[in-house]
Amino acid sequence: MDDAALEQVIQGVIKNPDYKMIDPGLIKVIAATELAKGRSNREAIKQTRAKLHQVGKAYQEKGIPVSLLTKQLQQLPRDPFHPDCRQFSLEAMRHHRSTAERLPIVENLYHDVFSRIPTIHRVLDLACGLNPLSIPWMNLPALQQYWAIDIYSDMVGFLQSYFDHMRIPGTATVGNLVDAIPEQHADLVLLLKTIPCLEQVEKNIARQLLDKITAPFILVSYPSKSLGGRAKGMPEFYTSQFHRLCEGNGWIIRQWSYPNELVFLIEK
Ligand SMILES: C[S@@+](CC[C@H](N)C(=O)[O-])C[C@H]1O[C@@H](n2cnc3c(N)ncnc32)[C@H](O)[C@@H]1O
Known part of the structure; x- marks a missing residue:
């Protein structure tokens, strides 16, 4: 696994504030899995966010105030x-x-x-x-x-x-x-x-x-x-x-x- 690519994907994901509050370990696991499928960084960011939405954001779309x-x-x-x-x-x-x-x-x-x-x-x-x-x-x-x-x-x-x-x-x-x-x-x-x-x-x-x-x-x-x-x-x-x-x-x-x-x- 290319560490630099992984870091870029993680940073790309959390650029969107919706994902900033999520445990970094989970973001890393999902990003690594997406990159391991041979996806480009851009596609890996998109897919990682989609997965994080499914497991977390979908339950609090507006965030918890x-x-x-x-x-x-x-x-x-x-x-x-x-x-x-x-x-x-x-x-x-x-x-x-x-x-x-x-x-x-x-x-x-x-x-x-x-x-x-x-x-x-x-x-x-x-x-x-x-x-x-x-x-x-x-x-x-x-x-x-x-x-x-x-x-x-x-x-x-x-x-x-x-x-x-x-x-x-x-x-x-x-x-x-x-x-x-x-x-x-x-x-x-x-x-x-x-x-x-x-x-x-x-x-x-x-x-x-x-x-x-x-x-x-x-x-x-x-x-x-x-x-x-x-x-x-x-x-x-x-x-x-x-x-x-x-x-x-x-x-x-x-x-x-x-x-x-x-x-x-x-x-x-
Ligand atoms: C369907 S909700 C259930 C929440 C709570 N147990 C309930 O029944 O009200 C799923 C919860 O799992 C959390 N979650 C998702 N993936 C997780 C993980 N890998 N480790 C810990 N929590 C996770 C989400 O943030 C969300 O709050």
């Missing part, structure tokens, strides 16, 4: 369960398409899941988007640590401000799951609507993730419609893909189906 949200956050009581803070969370989650489409079911989903598992102390929310703002709907009375990881540095910075302001023991960090699978020892790992995204970059990532995660509980979900709103047999497709991934492991699986989202709880 972090300055505005942070200002609003500072005016709120330091209690995530306060009605004003819940309202803030619900409004803020509209800025990321994945949490926006979960809003009608957020309460039921987390009620259903948390009523099936023992007390959770440590949560690892992988490719979290704005999902940590749903903490008030999770039953976490003895939370010791909530780790949140995503590729967008501005969004992650805002999540850290949310944790700090609400005095939630949380750490939000930028990370690329394709590069390294986090090793934090959590009781519950959230992998919500993330597998299809990661598979756009690394085909075998789902099996690696599910095998390497040491947590006793993993909550996995899939969208049941595309971002454009079409179902196209997605629930059937993802259900059989998920069962294939778990085959032969002896894990206990529970399943819920909500409008827009198919949810599986793995107990290892």
